[in-house]
Amino acid sequence: xxxxxYRRKTSHSDNGPGDGGKTGSWRVERPVLDQSLCIPCKRNxxxxxxxxxxxxxxxxxxxxxxxxxxxxCKGCGICAEECPTKAIxxxxxxxxxxxxxx
Amino acid sequence: MHIIxxxxxxxxxxxxxxxxxxxxxxxxxxxTPLTERLSEYVESxxxxxxxxxxxxxxxxxxxxxxxxxxxxxxxTATSANGLLYMHEQVQWAAGARLPIVMCVVNRAVGAPWNxxxxxxxxxSQRDTGWIQMYCxxxxxxxxxxxxxxxxxxxxxxxxxxCYDGYILSHTYMPFDVPEQEQVDAFLPPFRPDxxxxxxEPANLNTVTLPDVRMDxxxxxxxxxxxxxYLLHEEMRKTLTVALEAEKSFADIFGRSGDPYLEPYxxxxxxxxxxxxxxxxxxxxxxxxxxxxxxxxxxxxxxxxYRPFPDAAIASSLKGRKGLIVFEKALSYxxxxxxVSDLKSALYEHLAGTGxxxxxxxxIAGIGGRDIRTEDLTQTLRAAIKSxxxxxxxxxxxxx
Numbered sequence: 001x002x003x004x005x006y007r008r009k010t011s012h013s014d015n016g017p018g019d020g021g022k023t024g025s026w027r028v029e030r031p032v033l034d035q036s037l038c039i040p041c042k043r044n045x046x047x048x049x050x051x052x053x054x055x056x057x058x059x060x061x062x063x064x065x066x067x068x069x070x071x072x073c074k075g076c077g078i079c080a081e082e083c084p085t086k087a088i089x090x091x092x093x094x095x096x097x098x099x100x101x102x
Numbered sequence: 103m104h105i106i107x108x109x110x111x112x113x114x115x116x117x118x119x120x121x122x123x124x125x126x127x128x129x130x131x132x133x134t135p136l137t138e139r140l141s142e143y144v145e146s147x148x149x150x151x152x153x154x155x156x157x158x159x160x161x162x163x164x165x166x167x168x169x170x171x172x173x174x175x176x177x178t179a180t181s182a183n184g185l186l187y188m189h190e191q192v193q194w195a196a197g198a199r200l201p202i203v204m205c206v207v208n209r210a211v212g213a214p215w216n217x218x219x220x221x222x223x224x225x226s227q228r229d230t231g232w233i234q235m236y237c238x239x240x241x242x243x244x245x246x247x248x249x250x251x252x253x254x255x256x257x258x259x260x261x262x263x264c265y266d267g268y269i270l271s272h273t274y275m276p277f278d279v280p281e282q283e284q285v286d287a288f289l290p291p292f293r294p295d296x297x298x299x300x301x302e303p304a305n306l307n308t309v310t311l312p313d314v315r316m317d318x319x320x321x322x323x324x325x326x327x328x329x330x331y332l333l334h335e336e337m338r339k340t341l342t343v344a345l346e347a348e349k350s351f352a353d354i355f356g357r358s359g360d361p362y363l364e365p366y367x368x369x370x371x372x373x374x375x376x377x378x379x380x381x382x383x384x385x386x387x388x389x390x391x392x393x394x395x396x397x398x399x400x401x402x403x404x405x406x407y408r409p410f411p412d413a414a415i416a417s418s419l420k421g422r423k424g425l426i427v428f429e430k431a432l433s434y435x436x437x438x439x440x441v442s443d444l445k446s447a448l449y450e451h452l453a454g455t456g457x458x459x460x461x462x463x464x465i466a467g468i469g470g471r472d473i474r475t476e477d478l479t480q481t482l483r484a485a486i487k488s489x490x491x492x493x494x495x496x497x498x499x500x501x
Contacts (some may be wrong), residue, residue: 008324009258009332010199011310012296013317015303 015058022055027075029090031068037087040064051079051088103279109270110136112240112277113179113205115265116247118149119285122203123174126154126165130184131217132267133207159184161190161386163204165367170200171306173297175251178202180208181267182223189227196231196333198307201261201292203247203255206380208430209267210469218470219267221378223437225431227262229335233340234407236378237265237433238364240277242405245351248280249361252289252347257340259333266380266430268470280355289355337409343405362411363418364403367393371400373486374419374459377428378404378440381466381473385428387480397486408442422459426485428478429494430467435492437463452492463494471498 035041039048041064054058059069060079068079080088107115113136125144127137133413153168156162159180166176177437180188185206196203206224206418210216224234233347235250237243243265250261296304310326317323336353343354345363352358366386368374375385382403392399404411419425429438436442452458462485467473481497484490 009329009336010197011305011307011324011329013305013308013323014319015305037240 001018019032022071023074024071027070029071029075029077029094030070030093030096031073031075031077031079031088032091033065033068034089035065036088038065038083039085039087042062048084050082050084054078054082103281104276105279106274107239107240108135108272108274109240109243110207110272111139111267112243113247113265114139115279116145116244117177117203119244119280119282120142120175120177120203120251120289121149121286121291122151122177122250123164124152124154124176125178126156126162126169126176127178128156128159128162128184130159130181130209131298132209132219132271133179133181133184133205135271136205136207140177158190159188163188163195163202165467166202166204167191167198167200168197170202170294171198171298173292173294175255175292176200176202177204179205179207181207182211182217185223185227186211189230192227192230192232194307195260197329199333200320201251201258201294203250203254203261203263204501205243205247206262206264207267208264216268216450219269220468220470221264221266222431222468224262224264228408228439231259231337232259233259233337233409235261235263236403236405236407237263237270238380238383238403238405238482240270240275241357243270244277244279245355245357248285248289248457249344249347249351251292252350253340253343255292255294256343256347257336258294259337259340264379269380278357280454284354288351288438340409341406341411341414359407360414362404362406362414364405366403368400368402368403368418370398372398372423373400373426373482374422374424375399375401375426375428375482376404376419376440376444377401378407379430379479381428381430384473384475384484385478387475388482391479392482392486395483397483399482400498404440404451407440407443412443412447412450415444416447419448419459420452420455420457424462424486424489425459426482427461427463428466428497429463430465432465433492438465441494460489462490464497465494466497468496473497 052062059072061067144153169176208221210220245262254261314325348361385401427441
C-alpha cells in the first residue's frame with residue numbers, strides 16, 4: 001500500500017485554502033489592522049505574529065505587515081481578541097461599500 | 103510464561119507487549135482495572151508511552167484519533183455508556199481509517215442504570231465501520247489485542263476487542279503471556295503511509311463533497327461515497343487478512359485456530375448452539391451433558407462479528423437440523439442482531455439447496471441476569487425436541 005493509495009482511501013488533501021469553498025461571505029464583521037499599533041510593523045521585525053498563530057482558518061500571513069485573506073476570513077474575531085496591542089478591530093461589514101466587499 | 107490473572111490484566115499486558123505509544127481512557131466499570139493497570143505501567147516506566155487522562159470517553163477517542171493521525175500506535179478502552187458517549191468519534195475513527203485498537207468490556211447500557219454484563223454496548227456499534235472481535239477466555243483476550251494491531255495496521259481499520267464484563271474482566275484464569283521478543287517479531291512498528299507532520303501539512307477529512315472533484319493540486323479526488331465504499335470493500339478483505347495474521351501468529355507463538363469461528367464438537371452435530379463470547383464456553387458444559395444423553399449437539403463461537411464471516415458460517419453450518427442462537431443483546435422490535443446476520447448468511451449461501459437449518463433465537467443474561475448452565479442445558483434440550491413458538495425467547499424471564 002503506497003502513500004498515494006492510502007491517501008486515496010481517506011479525505012486527504014494538500015494544505016491550501018478553499019477546501020470548504022470561499023467562506024469570506026459568511027463574515028459579519030471584518031478585521032481591520034492598524035499598522036501604527038502592530039508590533040512587526042512598528043519595529044519592522046519578525047516578531048509577535050500572535051494573529052497569525054491564532055487564526056483558525058490560516059488566512060493571516062506571517063509577513064510585515066500581516067495580511068488577511070478576506071476571501072476566506074469568516075470574521076470570527078479571534079485575531080482581534082488576541083492582539084496584545086489591540087491593533088485589529090472588528091468593523092461591521094455594512095460599513096464597507098458593495099464593490100469593496102468583493 | 104503462564105500466569106494466573108484477570109481478563110483486564112490480560113488485555114493490559116497485550117497492550118504493553120504491543121508497545122502502544124499513546125493511551126487515552128476514561129475509567130468506567132468494568133473496564134477500570136484495565137486502564138488503571140496501564141497507567142501503572144506508564145507511571146512506573148515499565149511501558150514507554152504517553153498516558154493521557156481525559157474528562158470523557160468522547161475525548162479519549164478524540165485523543166487516539168489525533169495520536170493515530172500523527173503516527174502513534176493508540177489504545178483506548180471503555181464499556182457501556184462510555185462507548186455510547188464515544189459514538190460520534192467511533193464513526194470518525196473508521197472513516198479516517200485509523201488503526202486504533204479499543205477494548206470494549208461488555209456491559210449493559212442504561213436506562214435503567216446497570217453495571218453488569220451483557221453485549222448491547224458493542225452490538226449497538228456494529229455498523230460504525232470498526233472490526234469487532236469477541237473473546238471467550240483470557241488467552242483470547244491477550245492474543246486478540248496483539249493480532250488486532252497487526253490486522254488494524256495492515257488494513258487501516260480500527261478494531262474493537264470485546265470481552266464480557268466480570269465474567270472475563272474480573273475472573274482469574276491461567277494464560278500464557280508471550281515474550282516481548284515474540285511480539286516484536288510478530289508485530290512490526292507502526293509505520294503509517296502518512297503521518298501528520300509540520301514538513302508536509304495536510305487537510306484530513308475536511309468537507310468532502312457528494313461527488314468527485316478536483317483537489318488543490320488539480321487532481322481528481324474521491325467523493326464521500328468512494329471513500330465509504332473503500333472502507334466497506336477493505337473491511338470485507340479483512341477476512342483474508344485475518345487468516346494471514348493467524349498463520350503468522352501460529353509461526354511465532356505456536357498456537358492458532360480459525361480466526362472467525364470456534365467450533366466445539368461440531369463435526370457430527372445435528373444441532374449447533376451459536377453465540378458470541380464467554381457464553382459459548384458455558385454452552386460447552388451443556389453440550390457435554392447433552393452428548394451423554396446421546397443428543398448430537400455442538401457449539402459454534404463466532405469470534406469475528408464484523409466483517410461477518412458469512413461464507414465460513416454458512417459452509418460450516420449447512421445441512422444441520424437446527425441452530426440455536428444465544429444472545430446477550432438484541433435489536434429491539436425484532437430479534438438478536440447475530441441471529442439476523444446468521445439467517446442472512448444462510449439464505450445468501452444455501453437458499454434452494456435443502457441444506458437450510460431451522461434457526462431459533464434465545465435472549466439471555468440481559469443486564470447481568472445470571473445464566474445458569476442448567477437453564478442453558480434445558481433450553482437446548484427443549485429447542486432440539488420441538489421448535490419454540492415464540493421467537494426470540496427470553497431465558498429466565500420472571501414475569
